[in-house]
Amino acid sequence: MxxxxxxxxxxxxxxxxxxxxxxxxxxxxxxxxHTHVKDVGGFGWGFLGFMIPIAGIIIYALMKDTQPLNASAALKGALISIGISVLFYIIIAATGFGLYY
Ligand SMILES: [Zn+2]
Structure with a gap:
């Protein structure tokens, strides 16, 4: 009552x-x-961040308070993706292909 x-x-x-x-x-x-999304830092979030780094960073900014583990997983994916891209361009530049850009 x-x-x-x-x-x-x-x-x-x-x-x-x-x-x-x-x-x-x-x-x-x-x-x-609340729609109960599991906040376990799932692989899917990291994969999303890896595929779309900008989305991963935005997701991190939006969810870091409500779903910190998922948010950091998305951010990690984004950072790994950006890191690989940067590394890729450094290798291209180092091997001389960068001259064509
Ligand atoms: Zn009343």
Whole structure:
């Protein structure tokens, strides 16, 4: 048994609206419904960051508070991808192919 925060009338816990005053009772709980994504730093996030480094960095910026492990996995993938790209260009430059650019 709960009580209406607005008028104090008794309400059932499964009620959405207070029958006495009409106040919304589950306003807060429904608005903060989380889609439970596993925050385990999964391979998929790293792979996404690796394929699209910009997306990986953006994902890190957006999710570092809510899903720190997934966010860091995406960032790691992005950094590895950027590192390989940089290495690739250094090798090209070092072997002389860079002159064609
Ligand atoms: Zn009420």
């Amino acid at each position: 709960n009580f209406c925060p607005h008028c104090g009338e008794r309400v059932n816990s499964d009620q959405d609206v207070c029958l006495n005053c009409g106040a919304m009772l589950k306003n807060r709980s429904t608005s903060t419904t």
